[in-house]
Amino acid sequence: MMLEDEHEGNGSLVGKSQQYLGEKQQANGKPVTNGKGEDSVKQEANGKCDMSRKILTMYSWQEIQRHNQEADQWLVINRKVYDVTDWAKRHPGGHRVLNHYAGEDATDVFRAMHLKLDIVKLYLEPLLIGELAPEEPSQERNKNPQLVEDFQELRRTLEAMNMFKANWMFFFLHLAQILILETLAWLMVWHFGNGWLMTIFISFLLLISQVQSFFLQHDSGHLSVFTNSKWNHLMQKFLMSHLKGLSAKWWNNQHFQHHVKTNIYPKDPDIDVGPLFLVGDLQPVKYGKKKIKFIDYEKQHLYFYMVGIPLLVPLYFNIKSIQLMYLQRCWEDIAWVSSFYIRHFIMLGPFYGIFGTILLIYGVKFLESAWMIYVTQMSHIPMKMSREENRDWFSTQVLATCNIEQSFFNDWFTGHVNFQIEHHLFPTMPRHNYHKVAPLVRSLCAKHGLPYVSKPMLEAFGDIVRALKKSAALWRDAYYET
Structure with missing residues (x-):
């Protein structure tokens, strides 16, 4: 099934009514201008995608999910389908970031990790190959569409409140x-x-x-x-x-x-720390069943x-x-x-x-x-670790992170990443605004029955060791299992 799709001359990927991935604007509705250093980037990108009409193929999620290999990578952003296979090697954030989302909806992570959409969208245009068929949902069927919509509405609210503007x-x-x-x-x-x-x-x-x-x-x-x-x-x-x-x-x-695959093994390099340490519930059992014992993991907390x-x-x-x-x-x-x-x-x-x-x-x-x-580590090691479950962006970050109670010392000592939940949900948000948006995030968690974990700093320090001991016990049980 084919569809003709007209685009404006500026290379915009979305209509004016789609604010979530629309042009970046100030609170007064005027477009934000960029410095001269980015003008050349815009000209270069416009030169690459100077096309007024494109024939877009309609795809099902079943078809898109088959393109999830390093040599064949598709992803979906705002219902548009992009082939990023060749671009991955030149991606400024590294090729693995794109590969981690191959075959998936990347709308929220794309918005979270890119502050200046008007530049990034120009580079997306040549990669556009189609869009989701009208009968297909905007996200994979295992995701909660109401939670996804509520989170996107929260982000729009925060943008209107200028929470992404740095002091x-x-x-x-x-x-x-x-x-x-x-x-x-x-x-x-x-x-x-x-x-x-x-x-x-x-x-x-x-x-x-x-x-x-x-x-x-x-x-x-x-x-x-x-x-x-x-x-x-x-x-x-x-x-x-x-x-x-x-x-x-x-x-x-x-x-x-x-950031893009927090606490997801082995995509998050911060938790792929074997053979020195075994963390979470899956990695220790894997090592134990294979009778792997590089060190005495029962003493890994020491x-x-x-x-x-x-x-x-x-x-x-x-x-x-x-x-x-x-x-x-x-x-x-x-x-x-x-x-x-x-x-x-x-x-x-x-x-x-x-x-x-x-x-x-x-x-x-x-x-x-x-x-x-x-x-x-106090905000991640004690939290949920899993293999890829293809959860929505909001759930992934909330389940994999926790906050440390706010105080002047805690803010200074941690560089404000004691608000780890807010930092992971909105990586481009200036840290001086985390405490302002925390109540709204907590409210959204309560609405959808998700835990919003906040603990004293000393308790968080102790939880690192307790989590390592728990993982060690899982390894021991699997290792000595007859």
Whole structure:
């Protein structure tokens, strides 16, 4: 069955009445303009999709779901069907992100992960191959259409409330805090020398700077803080690679997979941590039945303290970062990461020497690792982990995440990702707005009978260990089962 579908000359994929994927607008209804850096992108994309008419084939969900392999990837966005097989290799978020949604409806995840739709939609146009047949539902039949509609209505409400508009001063002050701490550390050692007490104090300043740099990079990876995308790209490189010494491309590829398929094994790299640790209910049983015992998993909660906490950032993160930069020849990231070490050798080398400077850098990373492990894992490890169940976006994120009770200290200590549920539902939302939208999210959870978990921070810390012990018990039972 064929259908002629007319499109406007600007390459818009949706009609004016479809606000959910319509043109990005301000509250006053005027379209948002982008910086000059994006004009060339628009011109390039328009050149590729300068077509006024397209013949669209009508597809059923049964047909679409067959195209779910790496060499054959289709997905649905707002009832339109796209073949992203060739585009996946050039996708800025990494090819695996698209593959994770092959054969599925990606409307909500597409909207969640892209802030500037007017740019992204232009690149979608050449990939358009058809649309859902009129008798087909907008989502797969196993999904709750009322919940999907309610969530999309919630997002429209939040957009009307300007909840996705970033406060530049908020992020500027956080960047200023980081630069002041870095400068203060150098001035202290320059003025007072490199005694033990001074070294401890300097390490403390650098520790706070490193963690806050991570939080701010986390923001820049999701937000277009600048209207010009080139400046936003530059900010990511500066924060992750220059201030932290890690590849920004590696981080984005890993982190975006975590966001789109949270706690789904093996699509979420954050929970695919075997053979060092076994998490959730499925992975331990799998290892146990296959009689796999790389370590004594019954003691993995102790192993977590001895190995996982101290070595995640200084060892695992750095190895993975270097591996990606080397294998993919990411010369830009290599240059930025090199600048991290050059800066430290210039600032601290005259006082500590080469060996002492390296020791100080990785001593700070050792401390940072414990901080980051608790902040990132307390909201996920104790929560539901499963294989692909093809749930709707709202249910997937709510079941896989939990919040930590709000306080001034908790907000600062976690970089506001104590509102992990809101952060995962709306990744491009500025974190200073999470607390404002939390009551609305909680209300939607109550309406549809979904848990909205919020707990004290110390309880959340303890839940990490309790979850590891539970997984270890499942492995033990399967391993010793006759």
